[in-house]
Amino acid sequence: MTTPSAQQPGRLDPGPAGIASERRRLTNLAYRLLGSLADAEDVVQETYARWYAMPAERRAAVVSPGGWLTKVAGRVCLDLLGSARVRRERYVGEWLPEPLPDRAELVGGRVGGADADAVDPADLVTMDESVHMAFLVVLESMTPAERVAFVLHDVFRYPFPEVAGIVGRSPAACRQLASSARRRIRTARRPAAAEHHASLVREFRRAWAAKDIGALVGLLDPAATSTPDSGGLVPAVLRPVVGSEAIARGLAEVREQQPGVELLERTVNGQPGLVARLDGVTVSVLAFDVADGRITRIWAMRNPEKLRAWTAA
Structure with a gap:
């Protein structure tokens, strides 16, 4: 179930171009974790803001900038998921994940016919089975820790020791969280041709x-x-x-x-x-x-x- 654009990052250029190249992967991660394109955009901006808030010498000392960005984005998403329950208690009616169009259906290269040279966030999300609406709805039924552990490991192929650093639990606990989430997915999904x-x-x-x-x-x-x-x-x-x-x-x-x-x-x-x-x-x-x-x-x-x-x- 690996997302094509979401393989673990290797060593990348810590300069602006290299950091900007991580936007697609971070948006893919945040959208799957939050079910909201607007919230995913906010997470990516917050992640970049934290990166550039560090002194230049500290940024240069980061061995894996891509890994650092993923860790921060994952933790920001985990915090948002923790507060989502309270926010959704105030939501009028049922809350559903935000639906996204296929890239080919975006208007003029950017939704709404805006500047075609600009990249729309909807164009950054890889349309695979991990964004099917049924899949996202099942993710909504999970605890924040289950959702983060499962998406990071099963979809983005992060090893459990790295997942543990984001979730704040032991690798063994994260393995159990992902296993529990996997059972929910198997029980709920009956894909058709x-x-x-x-x-x-x-x-x-x-x-x-x-x-x-x-x-x-x-x-x-x-x-x-x-x-x-x-x-x-x-x-x-x-x-x-x-x-x-x-x-x-x-x-x-x-x-x-x-x-x-x-x-x-x-x-x-x-x-x-x-x-x-x-x-x-x-x-x-x-x-x-x-x-x-x-x-x-x-x-x-x-x-x-x-x-x-x-x-x-």
């Missing part, structure tokens, strides 16, 4: 566009769950909707209320998903989980603050 996933999402889009409740029910697992995240910023149900019939009727109501919504098939966190646009503005991004030929989970991002990577010019 990519082609089957795409065909189900395509059929779902057509049925939704046609307001065909019967077809929608047939595509959904009877015990399917649809989880919205609006942050209380737009009208939406605040709790998960359970059951194929209830989900299908709710989707039909949405089409009745917003007949002008355009439904587009797009890649969401590396998997087939849907984007809903109204008057050219993205109002919702849907990710899906599929098992046994049916859609079992829908995650619907409605919070406009988490849709900035999908904003078209």
